[in-house]
Amino acid sequence: MSAAQIEAIFPDLKAAGYRITSPATPNYNCFAWAGNDSRRWWRPVALHGFYWPEEVPGELNLTNLMGVYKRLGYEPCETAEFEPGVEKLAIYVESDGMPTHAARQLGAGKWTSKLGELEDVEHATLESLASFHGRVALILSRLQQNQ
């Protein structure tokens, strides 16, 4: 999808600052990308070809999604401000509280998001995706992992 098409869906991205960082692919979604997985689509589905940890109840909601990331060492934290040595995720929800998106912090003023089946983008603010994905309801953090 072209940058113009992405900007039509996410009208606040351009003004806030962003860049496309991958080709479009259906191989993985934002929840997987936030968890550093670019091979699987994370979603509880009674159908093969999707990933959801067996230990987490098979329903997509904020509690269960937090449970998925807790397995990776993340815990809720107070602020989305960048802290050296700390990795942070932001979870977006729509008005009914259903998770819609997850973004992973890369640095000060720098987040990475997979846009559905579209491209990955680096974006400067969390707010720049809010018109489409809703509000940020939860920030998670863990100590930086050696990868």
Place this chain on the structure above:
Amino acid sequence: MKTAMTAEADSAEMARVFSDLAQRWRRETAAHSDLQKKVLHPAYQRIIGLGPAVVPYVLRELQREPAHWFWALNAITGADPAPAGSTFQEAAEAWLKWGRERGYL
């Protein structure tokens, strides 16, 4: 009994209907990460409603430009040929193999 020309016309109409619905579905749901939003989209539901006759078109589309067609294929056929724990790519390959074995591709 349908004549060959009628069958051909039906096939062309199915191809057109499927193509229109698939394009609309891609355009309107590509940015969603939640599968539920994708599969409950009216265009996707209409594709499922086209029934078994649409399966070859869905498989060809999966082959041409992979997207989340597994749900529709499963809803129409009841099959789930991908191995447990498979990635998206592995599941897509399993569905295409399933289709070739049944003469859909």
